[in-house]
Amino acid sequence: MEFEELRKIWDAQDNQPLYAINEKAMYNLILSKKKQAHHITNISELLLIVVNIGSGILVLVLNLFKQSGNISLYVLSAWMLASALYTLVRRIQRINGDQQFDRSINGDLSHAISVASYQVRISQIMRWNILPVAALTLLGLWEGGKPIWIVLIVLLFFALTYYAGGWEHNIYKKKKHELEILQKKLGNEG
Amino acid sequence: MTEKEQKQIFEEWLTQHKALIFKIVRAYAFTVMDQDDLFQEIIIQTWHSIPAFRKESSVTTWLYRISLNTAIKWTKKERKHYQSDAIDGVMHILEESRMQTDERLTWLYEEIYKLDEIDRSITLLLLDGFSYKEMASILGITESNVGVKINRIKKQLISKSKKYDHYGI
Numbered sequence: 001m002e003f004e005e006l007r008k009i010w011d012a013q014d015n016q017p018l019y020a021i022n023e024k025a026m027y028n029l030i031l032s033k034k035k036q037a038h039h040i041t042n043i044s045e046l047l048l049i050v051v052n053i054g055s056g057i058l059v060l061v062l063n064l065f066k067q068s069g070n071i072s073l074y075v076l077s078a079w080m081l082a083s084a085l086y087t088l089v090r091r092i093q094r095i096n097g098d099q100q101f102d103r104s105i106n107g108d109l110s111h112a113i114s115v116a117s118y119q120v121r122i123s124q125i126m127r128w129n130i131l132p133v134a135a136l137t138l139l140g141l142w143e144g145g146k147p148i149w150i151v152l153i154v155l156l157f158f159a160l161t162y163y164a165g166g167w168e169h170n171i172y173k174k175k176k177h178e179l180e181i182l183q184k185k186l187g188n189e190g
Numbered sequence: 191m192t193e194k195e196q197k198q199i200f201e202e203w204l205t206q207h208k209a210l211i212f213k214i215v216r217a218y219a220f221t222v223m224d225q226d227d228l229f230q231e232i233i234i235q236t237w238h239s240i241p242a243f244r245k246e247s248s249v250t251t252w253l254y255r256i257s258l259n260t261a262i263k264w265t266k267k268e269r270k271h272y273q274s275d276a277i278d279g280v281m282h283i284l285e286e287s288r289m290q291t292d293e294r295l296t297w298l299y300e301e302i303y304k305l306d307e308i309d310r311s312i313t314l315l316l317l318d319g320f321s322y323k324e325m326a327s328i329l330g331i332t333e334s335n336v337g338v339k340i341n342r343i344k345k346q347l348i349s350k351s352k353k354y355d356h357y358g359i
Contacts, residue, residue, distance in 0.1 A: 001294075001351035003344050009294045010317040016291070018212040019225075019284045021204075026283045029230055030200075030237050105311065106330025108259045178266050185308045186331060 041094075041115055048087045048126065056080030070143050076136035083129055087122070094118050109183045116176035123172050127165035134158035196240050203236065207253050210318070211236075214254075215284070217302045217310055218261040226284045228264050233283075235260045247327070254320075255328050258311045265307050294354075301350055305343070312339050313347070 060077035063070055094115075101111040134155070141151050204211075211232055219225040239256050243249075302313050315325045322340075326333045 001348070001354070003348055006298060006347060006351060007317055007319070009292060009298060012292065013213070013295055014209050016287070016289055017209065018216055018287055018291075019229075020287060021208065022283050022285060026233060029283065030234065102330060103255060104328060104330025105255065105259055105262065108255075108330075109262075112263065175266075182262060182266075182307060185306060186329060187335070 041119055044119075045087055045091045045122075048122075049084045049091075052080045052084035052087065056084065070140050072136050072140040072143055076133065076140060079132060079136060083126075086125075090118070090122060106183065106186055109179060109186065113176060113179045113183060116172060116179055119172040120169065120176055123165065123169040127162060127169055130158055130162045130165060134162075191241050196237070199240050199243075200237055203240075203249060203253065204233075207250060210250065210253055211257055213314060213318075214257045214261050216299055217314055218265060218307075220303060222282075222284070222286060226282045228261060229284050231264055232257045232260045251320075251324060251328060254315065254318075258314070258328070262307045262311065297354055301347060309339065309343055312336070313343055316340055316343065 056077045056079075059073055059080065063073045063077065097114065098111065101107040101114070137154060137158070138151060141154060211229065215225045215229045215232065219228040235256050236253065239252070243252055247255075302310055305313060311329070312325065315328065320328070322333045322336050325336045325340075329336065
């Protein structure tokens with residue numbers, strides 16, 4: 001067959017729809033999904049900001065209330081609030097950067113890669129952030145004279161969080177790599 | 191834009207251009223469950239895209255962009271269904287037409303499905319008669335790159351169709 005013949009076969013399907021649409025189910029789906037415009041990045045950023053601000057304030061208030069003078073906990077509180085501020089600044093930068101991409105498939109892939117790179121970076125930074133937070137928390141518990149078993153449980157909790165952070169980071173890395181392969185295929189001559 | 195206006199545009203687009211979406215769904219998803227899944231993703235993206243449509247391109251070009259972008263990313267999701275996964279009672283949006291389809295068209299879709307995600311999108315645009323310039327704009331690559339890819343795809347499809355003719359299927 002020559003290409004024009006393939007095109008004729010292709011065009012013939014326009015007179016013969018491949019599917020029928022269940023319109024009621026379709027509109028129900030749109031109704032249920034139309035409010036889900038928030039991207040996963042949005043949710044994880046907001047979660048990071050809220051958790052860091054909440055924990056930072058909680059640690060600060062408890063420390064002030066107890067008048068324990070535990071320096072590690074003051075530092076921990078400041079660190080968490082600074083982490084929330086950092087995430088907020090990066091979020092603003094990311095949203096401003098969203099306008100730079102054109103609406104072609106290549107532009108959309110570039111945007112998706114940019115979001116994936118941001119996720120890779122922020123997940124790595126937040127994973128590293130667990131280390132100083134864990135160190136300061138453990139130090140605070142130690143200075144506060146807490147029993148060793150509490151210190152060990154908290155240590156285990158941070159170790160698990162660090163492990164889960166690595167798992168999340170690898171998912172983002174894999175996703176970014178797949179998008180880069182797609183863009184490479186699109187840009188390759190031939 | 192009010193929701194009523196958005197719904198009106200959506201209905202208009204779907205009535206006039208559903209064949210375009212069906213082609214992309216069939217070219218990118220193999221099983222009926224996957225086709226339904228991809229169709230759902232495309233209509234949701236289409237719905238969300240309506241307020242951003244500035245009439246700088248035709249509706250067909252716009253819908254191709256949205257649908258192909260969605261389909262290409264959808265292929266990377268790790269939740270493909272197999273035919274046997276069908277669960278009774280699940281509400282599907284797409285129902286396969288019971289009309290007899292041309293065997294050659296089925297063969298053509300199978301060949302398109304064998305291509306990678308990017309070549310599949312170029313083949314669909316090519317078969318639907320888009321110019322090099324329009325394809326370059328939809329894909330975001332140069333016209334010369336489009337030309338090189340099309341030559342390769344055309345040669346590949348013609349060579350395979352000759353084998354198909356040869357076996358007289």
